[in-house]
Amino acid sequence: DAGVIQSPRHEVTEMGQEVTLRCKPISGHNSLFWYRQTMMRGLELLIYFNNNVPIDDSGMPEDRFSAKMPNASFSTLKIQPSEPRDSAVYFCASSPVGMISGNTIYFGEGSWLTVV
Amino acid sequence: GIQVEQSPPDLILQEGANSTLRCNFSDSVNNLQWFHQNPWGQLINLFYIPSGTKQNGRLSATTVATERYSLLYISSSQTTDSGVYFCAVGGQAGTALIFGKGTTLSVSS
Numbered sequence: 001d002a003g004v005i006q007s008p009r010h011e012v013t014e015m016g017q018e019v020t021l022r023c024k025p026i027s028g029h030n031s032l033f034w035y036r037q038t039m040m041r042g043l044e045l046l047i048y049f050n051n052n053v054p055i056d057d058s059g060m061p062e063d064r065f066s067a068k069m070p071n072a073s074f075s076t077l078k079i080q081p082s083e084p085r086d087s088a089v090y091f092c093a094s095s096p097v098g099m100i101s102g103n104t105i106y107f108g109e110g111s112w113l114t115v116v
Numbered sequence: 117g118i119q120v121e122q123s124p125p126d127l128i129l130q131e132g133a134n135s136t137l138r139c140n141f142s143d144s145v146n147n148l149q150w151f152h153q154n155p156w157g158q159l160i161n162l163f164y165i166p167s168g169t170k171q172n173g174r175l176s177a178t179t180v181a182t183e184r185y186s187l188l189y190i191s192s193s194q195t196t197d198s199g200v201y202f203c204a205v206g207g208q209a210g211t212a213l214i215f216g217k218g219t220t221l222s223v224s225s
Contacts, residue, residue: 033212033213035215042215042216042217042218043202043204043215044215045212045213045214048211048212055211056211056212089157091159093159104149104161104164105149105161105204105213106161107151107158107159107160107161109157109158110157110158110159112157
């Protein structure tokens with residue numbers, strides 16, 4: 001299994017530009033999570049999906065952020081327009097809900113975003 | 117929402133020493149996991165342990181759900197154990213995990 005795959009791994013963009021982060025969850029997993037990590041706020045949940053449906057987006061900081069999951073194997077997190085305070089590591093994670101192994105969550109390697 | 121507190125915030129050890137990391141949580145949970153974030157930023161799942169005790173090599177974990185805490189034990193620490201250890205808790209299946217602020221472990225040779 002290839003694990004959770006995120007792209008891009010690193011992105012540097014100018015303030016005001018649109019940023020799109022992509023995630024491919026582990027095949028067969030039906031829950032997908034987007035987290036953001038910063039020094040100040042630690043790891044915080046942005047949004048999560050069950051069976052491609054957004055369940056809780058209360059962590060999405062503002063309207064500039066949006067997330068979609070058009071199918072079970074792909075999700076995007078978009079920031080438009082980006083601001084310097086959006087600089088962070090964005091993690092995607094997936095989980096096989098309902099399996100005997102439990103709700104173990106597997107993280108991708110993260111997308112390191114710098115907005116200048 | 118659920119509050120997660122980890123202690124100590126920082127820990128410095130000599131190689132070969134043992135350590136205990138603690139995670140307290142404010143409400144009953146159905147999901148508790150320990151993660152290690154290595155110096156390259158990768159988050160690796162160590163244990164899924166909403167209750168009971170598990171061991172994996174030099175690492176073991178115990179969760180006492182009724183008293184709302186979990187402990188992660190690291191024995192005979194190695195420099196490769198350095199990084200940040202996170203405790204994360206959650207409710208029903210399919211709900212998201214809430215992370216503590218982590219314990220930063222530095223192991224020197």
